[in-house]
Amino acid sequence: GALAELVAAGKIGHVGVSNYDTVQMEEFAATLPVETVQPPYHLFRREIEAELLPYCRARDIGVLVYGPLAHGLLTGTLTPHTTFAADDWRGASSVFTGDTYRRNLATVSALATFAGELGITVSQLAIAxxxxxxxxxxxxxxxxxxxxxxxxxxxxxxxxxxxxLAEIETIMAAATPVAGPSPEGM
Incomplete structure (x- = not known):
């Protein structure tokens, strides 16, 4: 309601939400239309493909994804020996340690090889x-x-x-899906 008042007063032009699912967007839309949503999305984190992306596409809601490089995993610069600063959440995350991490680094290596065949970096491949x-x-x-x-x-x-895109899907078949922390947990 407060945002609707700000739009009506001309103090803000548009309203978007972050990390909302479709149920939350429906609830929000009862007061004010959702114009944009900002969810996490990358090759290792694709749950928004099932419901959120089709919902937004059907309603012409802008989607501004964050984290397309999977917290650095898709940069091609991390190795099994990479260490993180004490205040970096990745150092304590199972996503960046152990078997899952090593398996996903192998997937990133395969993506980097494919990206090289296309004449681009693995980061560019992930963003594209x-x-x-x-x-x-x-x-x-x-x-x-x-x-x-x-x-x-x-x-x-x-x-x-x-x-x-089909080749990327084939490469990703060996990956373990990962998530990151919620913004509140960072």
Missing amino acids: WTLANPAVHVAIVGARQVVHVQDSLGATEVWLSAAD
């Missing part, structure tokens, strides 16, 4: 894959260095064919 979904409008990519920004921008020039 995310943007290839017709329900996704924007991929929010974090970066710690200018070179990371430049690499990510290169993904906007990548077009993945149906055969490329």
